Amino acid sequence: MIRKCLFPAAGYGTRFLPATKSMPKEMLPLVNKPLIQYGVEEALAAGINGMAIVTGRGKRAIEDHFDISYELEHQIAGTSKEAALKDIRHLINVCTFSYTRQVEMKGLGHAILTGETLIGNEPFAVLLADDYCVTESGEDPVLLQMVKLYQKYRCSIVAIEEVPHDETSKYGVIGGVEEAPGVYRVRQMVEKPDPADAPSNLAIIGRYILTPDIFDILRVTPPGRNGELQITDALMTQATYGRVLGFKFKGRRFDCGSVEGFIDATNYAYQHIYKRK
Ligand code: G1P
Secondary structure: OOOEEEEEOOOOOHHHOOOOOOOOHHHOEEOOEEHHHHHHHHHHHOOOOEEEEEEOOOOHHHHHHOOOOHHHHHHHOOOHHHHHHHHHHHHHHHOEEEEEEOOOOOOHHHHHHHOHHHHOOOOEEEEOOOEEEEOOOOOOOHHHHHHHHHHHHOOEEEEEEEOOHHHHHHOEEEEEEEEEOOEEEEEEEEEOOOHHHOOOOEEEEEEEEEOOHHHHHHHHOOOOHHHOOOHHHHHHHHHHHOOEEEEEOOOEEEEOOOHHHHHHHHHHHHHHHHOOO
């Protein structure tokens, strides 16, 4: 029922310069796998196989990654190295990848609106690849938890987690009423509020399920924080006339948009994924 996942991937990744000067930040690897591949695997685990990627200038490496590399594959055919491409070959076989370019960087809301042409008129997921999410073994991956919740509530859902109060200005923050354990009906939503203005310490992290009316709302949403079109503002509008839920997911998130988070995620992936293979 949720068939497509949108990946906004047009940002510059300035915190990782010069590494991201000519390489997309989404291609930064946790050990041996690029961030965006973890994201695509999480979407697939949620039963989604339509990957809609909003790219920008300098992002061609993403398209090449989700494609066959004839020369390389011919070169290593029949050797032990072939196994290293098994996972990515599987993704290429079972998923479809479509792309569109965001020509100007006008915010996450603008990136999502740019992706409308790839999504059409159906509910969809949004995954920000620099939020790397992991769960305990036996636990559903985060996007699958959200897809299951969507099946029950049929409305837009944002993943949330508690953050220290003095860090609210790094996130979209919700205020709401807990309707079921871990499920909040959103009453307020503010993009990157100062701690004094934050409705709570429940921060939005980069996993969303959105109903397609969000596109019409985005079209008429004025620029918000930083003069950018914010998905947070559009969701607040949706919450006022309908229902939007905040969902405290089970699992752990690494902010790979920051150097510290990226290092922590790398260590986690090395210990829990790479070494266990
Ligand atoms: C975006 C959203 C913000 C959200 C965050 C999660 O901000 O605008 O509401 O909390 O992603 O990672 P960004 O980190 O792109 O500035």
